[in-house]
Structure formats: structure tokens, C-alpha cells
Amino acid sequence: MSSSRISTVAVIGSKGEMGSLFMEVCREAGLDAAGLDKSMTDDDLADFIPGRDLVLLCVPMSVFPQVLRQVVPHLDGKQILADVCSVKANPVRRMLAAYKGPVVGTHPLFGGNLPAPEDRRVAVCPGNEYGRDMSPAQMESAKKSLDAVIRFMQHIGFIPFETTTREHDIALGYIQGLNFVTTVSYLSATAKQPNIDRFITPSFRRRLEAARKMLNNDAQMFEAMFETNPYSLDCVRQFRSHLNIAAGGDIDLLVQRAGWWWRDAIDGGGS
Numbered sequence: 001m002s003s004s005r006i007s008t009v010a011v012i013g014s015k016g017e018m019g020s021l022f023m024e025v026c027r028e029a030g031l032d033a034a035g036l037d038k039s040m041t042d043d044d045l046a047d048f049i050p051g052r053d054l055v056l057l058c059v060p061m062s063v064f065p066q067v068l069r070q071v072v073p074h075l076d077g078k079q080i081l082a083d084v085c086s087v088k089a090n091p092v093r094r095m096l097a098a099y100k101g102p103v104v105g106t107h108p109l110f111g112g113n114l115p116a117p118e119d120r121r122v123a124v125c126p127g128n129e130y131g132r133d134m135s136p137a138q139m140e141s142a143k144k145s146l147d148a149v150i151r152f153m154q155h156i157g158f159i160p161f162e163t164t165t166r167e168h169d170i171a172l173g174y175i176q177g178l179n180f181v182t183t184v185s186y187l188s189a190t191a192k193q194p195n196i197d198r199f200i201t202p203s204f205r206r207r208l209e210a211a212r213k214m215l216n217n218d219a220q221m222f223e224a225m226f227e228t229n230p231y232s233l234d235c236v237r238q239f240r241s242h243l244n245i246a247a248g249g250d251i252d253l254l255v256q257r258a259g260w261w262w263r264d265a266i267d268g269g270g271s
Contacts, residue, residue: 004144006080006152010052011035012059012071017112018084019058025114025156042070049074054152057083057091061224064091068098077101080145084108086172086221087228088125088165096127102145103127105165107172108158122153122160123168173231178239180222181232183211 009026013019014035026033036048049055055075059067064085075081082104085091092105105125114120128134128142146162153160187208190196200208214222226232245254 004148004151006031006053006148006155008032008052008054009034009152010049010055012040012055012057012067013037014058016058016060018108021112021114022056022058022084022156025158029156031156040070042074045071045074049079050076052079054080054082054149057081060221061085061087061091061228065094068094072098075099075101080104080149082106082149086176086225088123088168089230090228092125092127092165102142104146104149105168106149106153106160107168117157118159120158122158123163124150124153124160125163125165125168129164169229170231170235172225173229173235176222177226177229177232178235180214180226181236182239183214187211187215 009022009031011019011022011026011033012035014023015037019035019037023033023035034048034052036044040048049071055071057064057067057071064083072081078101080102081095081099083091083095084106086107088105088107092103095103095105104127107123107125109121109123110119124146126142126146128139134142150160150162242254
């Protein structure tokens with residue numbers, strides 16, 4: 001990348017939900033965005049990647065290693081390589097192992113559907129946090145690349161914030177992973193109970209509707225996120241300790257702890 005400004009973007013996986021979204025918002029922001037998708041050849045990549053400031057991998061974890069191996073030989077060592085996976089430690093490590101140029105991990109927290117402007121948050125992780133042997137010049141280049149990606153996200157109307165892969169994966173282990181496995185466990189426990197469908201309340205129906213897409217359309221994706229997040233099982237163990245409190249009858253303690261979300265985190269603005 002010749003400057004700290006990203007103006008040309010290569011989107012790999014441009015026909016998927018996230019890839020097509022990036023293509024749309026980049027073009028609306030006046031950037032030069034071009035994409036490749038399935039069945040791309042080495043010749044396609046050789047024609048497509050040179051001269052692009054940012055190469056963005058918008059592919060699922062199931063094909064990420066294969067796509068990475070195919071793309072990296074066509075990078076010039078100065079272009080920024082980034083991803084949009086929902087887990088960060090695994091793909092960032094893979095990119096660092098495969099590519100000696102600047103690496104940045106990103107995760108748009110809203111998925112492939114563009115939400116209201118205030119909800120367009122994107123976690124951005126520096127690739128050099130792992131302490132890969134770098135000269136001072138390489139460290140400076142990595143910092144400039146991180147800043148460039150943050151500015152790029154701002155330019156296309158997103159709200160980026162810097163974090164580490166560890167902080168990201170722990171948080172998403174709770175917000176995505178634990179939400180998935182507890183929803184599956186809860187609905188599995190209630191399934192096939194005799195005549196239970198006669199007792200469905202409006203609030204239970206809302207929970208069923210909220211879980212419909214997660215379990216019927218996106219279960220494979222959530223399973224992959226859970227399995228590749230190194231902190232998933234720790235989150236489950238932590239949740240199990242809270243279930244043990246409930247089994248002991250101390251529900252009021254759980255209610256008080258749960259109130260943090262409205263008392264401090266959301267309404268109170270705490271962290």
C-alpha cells in the first residue's frame with residue numbers, strides 16, 4: 001500500500017452475505033471495490049489482486065485455510081490482508097503464518113444485514129499483537145495498516161473499535177457462542193414434553209421466533225464459531241457455575257448480577 005489511505009479493495013467471497021455488503025458500501029462510499037467468489041482461478045487472482053490496497057477475505061472458516069493458501073502468493077508484501085471472521089485468534093494466526101505483510105483482523109458485529117447506523121460496530125484486531133519478530137520499520141508499518149483499516153471502516157459508515165483477538169474471542173464466546181449453546185440446550189430440554197405446545201406463552205413464542213433462524217438456517221455457522229473459538233468451553237463452564245447457583249435456590253443473587261446490564265452496561269454506560 002503506497003499510502004495510509006485505503007482506496008482500492010479486493011473482496012474475496014464477494015457474492016456471500018458479508019462480501020456483497022462490503023461491495024455495496026465500498027462503492028457507495030466512492031471506493032474502487034472489485035470482487036471474486038467461488039471457482040476463482042490463479043489467473044483470476046493474478047489479474048485481480050495487484051494494485052489493491054486491501055484484500056478482504058469474506059469467506060467462512062470452513063474454507064478459510066484453502067482460500068488463504070490460494071490468495072497469499074498473489075500479494076506483494078505491502079498490501080493489507082484482512083478477514084471478517086466471527087472468531088479472531090484462529091484466522092489472524094493463520095494469516096500471519098502465511099503472509100509476511102501487514103495483517104489485520106476484523107469482525108463486523110452485525111452480520112450480513114446492514115443495521116441502523118448506531119449498530120454498525122466493527123471489532124478491529126492488530127495482527128502484530130502476537131509478537132511476530134518485526135523490525136521497528138515493520139512495527140511502524142503494522143501500526144499504519146491498523147490505522148488505515150480503522151479509517152476505511154469509518155469511511156464506509158461503520159463504527160470500528162480496536163481490540164485484541166483474546167478480548168474479542170472471550171466476549172464473543174459469551175455473546176454468540178454461549179447464546180447459541182444455551183438456546184439449543186434450553187429448546188432441547190423443552191422439546192417433546194407431553195402437551196407442552198398447549199402451554200406456550202407469548203414470551204416463549206417470542207423466544208422461539210428469535211431462535212428460528214439461528215437453528216434452522218445458521219446452526220452450522222454457529223457450530224463452527226463455537227468449535228473454533230478457544231474460549232468457548234470456558235464460557236460454558238462459567239455458565240454451568242451460574243446454573244449451580246440456581247440449583248442451590250439462590251435466584252435473587254442471579255437476578256442482582258443480571259441487573260448489571262441495565263444498571264451499568266447499557267443504561268449506565270459502564271464497561
